Amino acid sequence: MRWATLGRGRLYFLLLTLPAVLYVMAWRIAPALYTIWLSFTQYNIIYDPGPQWNHLENYRRLLHDSGLVQALRLSAIFALAATAIELVIGVGAAAFFDSDPPGRNLLLGLFLLPMVMAPVVVGTVWSALFDPTVGPVMYLFEVLKAPEFQWLASPLTAFLGLIVADAWEWTPLAALLLFAAMQAIPREQHEAARVDGASSFQLFWRVILPQITGMLVVAGGLRLMDAFLELDKVFVMTGGGPGTSTQLVSYYVYKQAFQAYELGYASTVITGLLALLTVMFAFYLRRYSRMLRSAAS
């Protein structure tokens, strides 16, 4: 149907679309723009009656914020480590599902459980596993006569614990995407490789892997972006601690906004973050756009 030939029908279609458009504008786009405006203001919700324009003061503060730098570094390490693990295990799982095992669909459904369940429940599950009083991980340490310590209360192990939990939650997504890419490879190629005497390893390395690199880039980019902004599990498992050793950048923003009540400065951090992500996303698109197009087709 074309707009020009609709006549009075135009109004009807307008009525169909407008509510959704306005709703999304009101709840998603307008708030994002307002955040950018707030980033130029001094607004502590306790002391200030309203947001007050303070030029680029917040941005000057942003550049000298060592806490933020630490949070950014932790987030970057967290995102890289978690994504790497997810892709490696994900490729393995996808190759397994691609071999068409018996009961594949049921197994795939079960496999998806961690990524569909609530992130806070994932956090609870892993807090329980690492807990010194009820958890099996520390019990195993005790049985093996290893030195006792509090897993989620020591800086390094708490950070590792977060990575493990994230890998458990999101490996299914990587596996699912890679599995879809593998399914798109014509079966004739498997057969041809087999006939030529390729081993399973060669088949995977020489035939399958080159054809799923596009999807590896997509899945990796997706997980990097999401893991960089991880908040829920930090909140449940470590609360950013001990100290600030697991304070990822989203948690830092949360603390600035809702514990220090510095809404203006928190907005500045968010805006800076958004700019950083946009730049990274643009680079990613430029670098991999050809790969992405081949993955989409």
Place this chain on the structure above:
Amino acid sequence: MRTVAGPIETRHDRRDGASVAVRGRRRPPWSQIVGTALILGWTLPPFLYLVVLSVKPERLIAVRSALLFWPTFERYRELVITNLGLPIWNSLLTSITGALITVALASLAAVTFSYLDFRGKAALFLIMLLPRMFPPVTTLIPIHLAMKTFGLIDTRTGLILLFGAFQIPLAIWVMRTALAEVPRELAESAALDGASLPVIVARVVLPMAGPGLLAAFILAFIFNWNEFLFPLILTSFHAKTGSVAITSFSGGYKQLPWGPLAVLGVVMTMPVILFILAFRAALVRGFTAGALKG
């Protein structure tokens, strides 16, 4: 040699349906058995441990070597009568109502996007999808301020209004692919028979897209149900959702009440498990769509 020949046979056999039964009876190669064990061993134990904790009697809960015991369901009964029932009820109510709003608005908008060509359509579609690209944290502070201004902090109404909006982009995406599968001829012949546009949409197009509507609803429900950040800052007591209730246990380094915590975690996962068992295919499609269009 057998392992090499195996896959070729199965691929080949699948084409002619007669030999499918033969294939089903054959023993799977050892690599698939190991793979199945690995997948199950990776996915299930962490969650099952929470289930075990939730039914472990209170006096045994800190005895980590006790894995065999008579399960107690006392805590599940307590959940219904104590104040922990309220967050679950809040979660159910807000997630379902929010998902219904989402599906209603998104399906109507999707009809326009899939049936109508107009100038600026691509731009409008992009605007609808844009919110998926920037993280939700960007909208956190203004939404908090707006809710405060309208007096909607800690009310279920506030959460429902918010949940109605969040998944509209995803739902439009899901609905658009569903609507693309509805044959155009149906709408056109109904129009020739003299049906008006509202009747065509309500009686012909949307009923045909039933599975898409269901998929959009389930996805919106699950994302609402799992949402944490916004309920955390917008609710405190009356409208607290399940995911916020879980975190309200964890306060610093004191001993956590693991029993009730585990029960809450298991209850929070129940609807998700039900949906996985019932609508796995729709979920897989929805989650991959949700991931890929970002």
